[in-house]
Amino acid sequence: MSTKVLLHVGTPKTGTSYLQDVLFRNRERLLAAGICYPASRHDSHFLAALDLMQLPWGGLQTEAIGAWDELARQVREHDGIAIVSHEILATASRAQIGRAMESLGRDAGTEVHLVLSVRDLVRQIPAEWQENVKHRAQLRYGAFLDQITDPERSTRIGAWFWGVQEIPDILDRWGQELPPDQVHVVTVPPPGGAPELLWKRFSQAFGLDGVDLDLDGERQNPSLGVPETTLLRRINRRANAELPPADYRPLVRELLAHQTLSRRTRSPRLALPPELHPWVQQLSADWIAELERREYDIIGDLADLVGAPPVSEYADPDRPRERQVAAAGVDAITALLLDNARLRHEEERLHAELTDVRGALDRAQLRPSYRLRHGLVVRLERSAVGRGLLGVYRRARGRSSRVA
Amino acid sequence: MTTSLATGRARAWAWIAHLRSGGTTAWASWESVGAVDAVGHGRYLPGAQQLELLRRLNLAGHPSSALVERVIAASAPGRGRPDLELVGVDAERRFGPPAVDPATLPDEELLRVVSGLLAAVLVERRERAVESAGSQHVRVTRRFRTRYQLAGDPWLTAAYTRELVADGRPPGGAGRAVHVLGADVATLLAHTWAAGAFGAGGPSWPDFLARVRARRRLPRRVDLPGVVERFLARPHTGRVGVVLDLAALPKLVGVRRLVPVPDPAAHAVELARQVGVALSLHVLPEEQSALLTGALWPRLTRVAGVLPAVPPEHRDWVEDTAFGLRQRLLHGGYPVVGDPDVVLPRFAERETASVLDLAIELLLEEEAP
Numbered sequence: 001m002s003t004k005v006l007l008h009v010g011t012p013k014t015g016t017s018y019l020q021d022v023l024f025r026n027r028e029r030l031l032a033a034g035i036c037y038p039a040s041r042h043d044s045h046f047l048a049a050l051d052l053m054q055l056p057w058g059g060l061q062t063e064a065i066g067a068w069d070e071l072a073r074q075v076r077e078h079d080g081i082a083i084v085s086h087e088i089l090a091t092a093s094r095a096q097i098g099r100a101m102e103s104l105g106r107d108a109g110t111e112v113h114l115v116l117s118v119r120d121l122v123r124q125i126p127a128e129w130q131e132n133v134k135h136r137a138q139l140r141y142g143a144f145l146d147q148i149t150d151p152e153r154s155t156r157i158g159a160w161f162w163g164v165q166e167i168p169d170i171l172d173r174w175g176q177e178l179p180p181d182q183v184h185v186v187t188v189p190p191p192g193g194a195p196e197l198l199w200k201r202f203s204q205a206f207g208l209d210g211v212d213l214d215l216d217g218e219r220q221n222p223s224l225g226v227p228e229t230t231l232l233r234r235i236n237r238r239a240n241a242e243l244p245p246a247d248y249r250p251l252v253r254e255l256l257a258h259q260t261l262s263r264r265t266r267s268p269r270l271a272l273p274p275e276l277h278p279w280v281q282q283l284s285a286d287w288i289a290e291l292e293r294r295e296y297d298i299i300g301d302l303a304d305l306v307g308a309p310p311v312s313e314y315a316d317p318d319r320p321r322e323r324q325v326a327a328a329g330v331d332a333i334t335a336l337l338l339d340n341a342r343l344r345h346e347e348e349r350l351h352a353e354l355t356d357v358r359g360a361l362d363r364a365q366l367r368p369s370y371r372l373r374h375g376l377v378v379r380l381e382r383s384a385v386g387r388g389l390l391g392v393y394r395r396a397r398g399r400s401s402r403v404a
Numbered sequence: 405m406t407t408s409l410a411t412g413r414a415r416a417w418a419w420i421a422h423l424r425s426g427g428t429t430a431w432a433s434w435e436s437v438g439a440v441d442a443v444g445h446g447r448y449l450p451g452a453q454q455l456e457l458l459r460r461l462n463l464a465g466h467p468s469s470a471l472v473e474r475v476i477a478a479s480a481p482g483r484g485r486p487d488l489e490l491v492g493v494d495a496e497r498r499f500g501p502p503a504v505d506p507a508t509l510p511d512e513e514l515l516r517v518v519s520g521l522l523a524a525v526l527v528e529r530r531e532r533a534v535e536s537a538g539s540q541h542v543r544v545t546r547r548f549r550t551r552y553q554l555a556g557d558p559w560l561t562a563a564y565t566r567e568l569v570a571d572g573r574p575p576g577g578a579g580r581a582v583h584v585l586g587a588d589v590a591t592l593l594a595h596t597w598a599a600g601a602f603g604a605g606g607p608s609w610p611d612f613l614a615r616v617r618a619r620r621r622l623p624r625r626v627d628l629p630g631v632v633e634r635f636l637a638r639p640h641t642g643r644v645g646v647v648l649d650l651a652a653l654p655k656l657v658g659v660r661r662l663v664p665v666p667d668p669a670a671h672a673v674e675l676a677r678q679v680g681v682a683l684s685l686h687v688l689p690e691e692q693s694a695l696l697t698g699a700l701w702p703r704l705t706r707v708a709g710v711l712p713a714v715p716p717e718h719r720d721w722v723e724d725t726a727f728g729l730r731q732r733l734l735h736g737g738y739p740v741v742g743d744p745d746v747v748l749p750r751f752a753e754r755e756t757a758s759v760l761d762l763a764i765e766l767l768l769e770e771e772a773p
Contacts, residue, residue, distance in 0.1 A: 054481035
């Protein structure tokens, strides 16, 4: 049974992809240090979270059936420290959290520690809209902001956003039965800081200091600029009806967004509209005061949640510069053409391979011994006695000569 | 914990005890702060959605104690509003979604919970469903039978094929005749949507129509001329034709009569669709379809109602599509049994029956001791 479980439940866009990649690639080294990160594939903990929270996810849920119980079993069977990490766990209900805690061994004496990595709303709000767009959303930035600023939170977008971003509420749900010293809040440093600072904070929260880890991972969730996100939203509007999720992921999200449009780093960045800054500042101040009052273990500085001041030149993605969108569109078309060319070459190679195989087959079938055997089989197939004899022969010969 | 919070929680637990014992008083009218023993308390207060669903179940019938506990412990599958707090329990609560009066929750919120519960019941009973399907009488395949294959309208195709298979007449065989079944375009669209809902799942009826409109063509399975052309291109295929007069079908497939296929009620299909979403979290797509068709549909056949109606904003393009289809059938050069005018749509008025009421009725039946 695990003596201690470090349960990292969010929030999204706080360096979680990098953290999970480091943990996944280093699971052997971690195990040697007595730390279990139970994962057979990169997205094992994502699938487990989908299973626990009963979330459909564009067909991926079929791969998630039973994934939480399997993850929890591995955690329970490990003698030492175990880590579970996925950011969508932030939005779990109290009933789901109860089930998670029980299956991880809380009632059997396992010490559960909660880790929540957090980032200022000034960056989180535009990042969440962009993430929605990268998951097929078609709504404009203004509509997104309207939904998240609606205090009722009755829409899917609003409910999800606050479910994964409202720090005091997430900690209320997940930390309701934990002493404050078992709740660790990791703050993401402000923009422009040393890039390794966030990792140092994660390392401290997960007790990884002193473990020799390979930190040179490539997996990350790159961000897009204003014209690129606008372009993607327009593509969603036009293509969603015809492009199934299984094709959307590799073509739009990976090829277009991550591999192509994210490389356009000189375009204006998404930002929080200046008029929303006072509201966000008030909200952040309330959260900071609440977290201070609760006396959690803060790794970093709660002042990181204040966020940067308004940008001097705000680029509105709902009124983009069309030339910039067109330029992003040209890059996207080029990427698709190149990928199409690659696929054509692959198709030609496969055609050539198929032609070779057919030729070899034809040559084999022209041999007199083959033609003799073929003729015999055709004659035998014409009569019941012949078919019986063939059946006996095929059973005696084994599977390879049975009719497919 | 402040006194007001303690009082609010005591009132909530007393209401939960009332609901557990079959009570139907709404939260807004609940005043008692009666003593509830420790057994009655859970670790956390259930969500307003679960509690209101329990109250509706009590209003509609007598849920078993097992069902009561299932409802209280349930979480709604899928995305939507999280489990909500009861208004008036914690006046000082500053974070999280706003607390609600559960009686004001929209049906969709309760439907998410009840769909998850119905899916769980189907999964639990899947072995029984498989056994029951296996024990159904299916005739040995007849040696002398008409070789056929049905295509086109997916709802009719699946139902007639099931009936013929049960009668020892499986489809296929060299030289088979292919009968592409059609109907008026509004019915074809509704049948396609229903077949998806009882199959691997799909969008809601309004979203389905919007997608078909965006694609500017009929779904592949009910684009009747396209289906004919695809079958004509296949080897070992005999006569390929469109059948618009279903009365002629028995003769074409070599039987004296076929049992008419009932149209599913719109709200029954919507329920199946939502249960399908919840089922997809527990079973693979093939089993999901088998459970919906084999275990849920027999319970829904008796539900009175009509196919979903095409709303006025979609009628123009549906009419245009139907006219185009009729012209293609007239000039296609392949056999068409029945009058091509049959494909022109007949629009029915929208019928409003509650999906939630049906779901509650079904849950009470499924869980009846």
